[in-house]
Amino acid sequence: MKQGTTYEVAEVAKLLGIHRNTVRRWLKEGLGAIDDRRPLLIHGSALKAFLAKRRESRRHTCRPGEFYCFRCRVPRAPWGATADVSFRNEKVARLAALCASCGTPMHRTVRRADLPALGALIDLHTLAPERMNGCSDPNANRAFEEV
Missing domain, CATH: 1.10.238 (Recoverin; domain 1)
Structure with a gap:
């Protein structure tokens, strides 16, 4: 335009x-x-x-320790003041939490350098790596093959 x-x-x-x-x-x-x-x-x-x-x-600006809830349409604190952390790369982390009001899953991307400051506001839990990553392909069903 x-x-x-x-x-x-x-x-x-x-x-x-x-x-x-x-x-x-x-x-x-x-x-x-x-x-x-x-x-x-x-x-x-x-x-x-x-x-x-x-x-x-x-626009809604989220303060540190808040996530934007798409159902409530406002920034909200996470339920139980806890969030799960997964690391995208060496500089970026992804936080996931539930809305304290409606229980909707909320997500937020933050810099890894900001995690210590966020840790003072909310309880951060690191997620375990997914179990199925790096596994070999499953074998075909061999029940019908002749031995």
Whole structure:
């Protein structure tokens, strides 16, 4: 999307991969059209500013020791103040916990350098490696072969 270009409702919908009615709803919610005449034209800079404001209003910053719960739609503390840790690589760890309010699984990616500070806030448990990794392929059923 270009800031100096004007777009019709259908062009915005096609550009963003959404339905035209969504763009019309945005116009009712505060997206500014150039004027009231048909076809409705939307300036690129107004569209960009509207989308940035909308994105920022939906952002939730999690404090240390909190996870974002997708069911509650707010940052929540983990149930029992515990989380499981699995290591992705030498710099990144993945935390998994349950929401204290609704029990939904929550996940958070953190730097491994931040784990000691998080350990002071919540109880971190390292997950055991998966048992099936590195196993050979299972043998075919040989019960029907003649010996």
